[in-house]
Amino acid sequence: KAGVTQTPRYLIKTRGQQVTLSCSPISGHRSVSWYQQTPGQGLQFLFEYFSETQRNKGNFPGRFSGRQFSNSRSEMNVSTLELGDSALYLCASSLDLTGELFFGEGSRLTVL
Amino acid sequence: QKEVEQDPGPLSVPEGAIVSLNCTYSNSAFQYFMWYRQYSRKGPELLMYTYSSGNKEDGRFTAQVDKSSKYISLFIRDSQPSDSATYLCAMDRTSGSRLTFGEGTQLTVNP
Numbered sequence: 001k002a003g004v005t006q007t008p009r010y011l012i013k014t015r016g017q018q019v020t021l022s023c024s025p026i027s028g029h030r031s032v033s034w035y036q037q038t039p040g041q042g043l044q045f046l047f048e049y050f051s052e053t054q055r056n057k058g059n060f061p062g063r064f065s066g067r068q069f070s071n072s073r074s075e076m077n078v079s080t081l082e083l084g085d086s087a088l089y090l091c092a093s094s095l096d097l098t099g100e101l102f103f104g105e106g107s108r109l110t111v112l
Numbered sequence: 113q114k115e116v117e118q119d120p121g122p123l124s125v126p127e128g129a130i131v132s133l134n135c136t137y138s139n140s141a142f143q144y145f146m147w148y149r150q151y152s153r154k155g156p157e158l159l160m161y162t163y164s165s166g167n168k169e170d171g172r173f174t175a176q177v178d179k180s181s182k183y184i185s186l187f188i189r190d191s192q193p194s195d196s197a198t199y200l201c202a203m204d205r206t207s208g209s210r211l212t213f214g215e216g217t218q219l220t221v222n223p
Contacts, residue, residue, distance in 0.1 A: 004155070031209060033209040033210075035213075041215075042118075042200070042213050042214060042215040042216055043156070043200065043202075043211075043213040043216075044213075045209075045210050045211065045212070048208075048209045048210060056208070056209070056210045058210070090155055090156070092155075092209065094209060097208055097209065098206075098207040098208060100158055100161070101158065101209060101211070102157075102158075103155030103156050103157065104155050105153065105154055105155050106155055
């Protein structure tokens, strides 16, 4: 079956702009989590959604937001982009809140 | 100080070597411990999953957890060039999705 699909795979933005990233989980998976991966900090948890509700949120500023739709697809948005937001953004889905995480290949964001 | 510390390497070994990868952590509430493998330009994939202390073996891979020392290890026996990747330790207080990751160790196995 198809894995976790993230779009776009690569994008370049300038400071101050906003960006929306999309994630389609594995069919049947209801939980979607987002992580930011940078060389210095590694993977850091952003937020988790289950049945369209945010269940957990990491220590990121309010510029980072997300949502989940009724079909379990999820989007995350970053507003007023800063240079430090350049990172690989990874989406992971799981069957439920306690299942194994399956990661997508990520969306690589570069902020100039 | 980070909750999870992992030597980023890089680590380079000859084919067939035994590889030892390690993480230390400070949060005694962590109960679930995982190792992920991440190939270049790919997302992480789960290799090993253990709960609490002890050993778990899966083929050439062995995961060890020592909660008293707050130390976890991953051993790879008979390493292969296809094992060349970044290995990430991860842990959680509950069996959930809010994982705390180490920075990852970049491993290269030379033929």
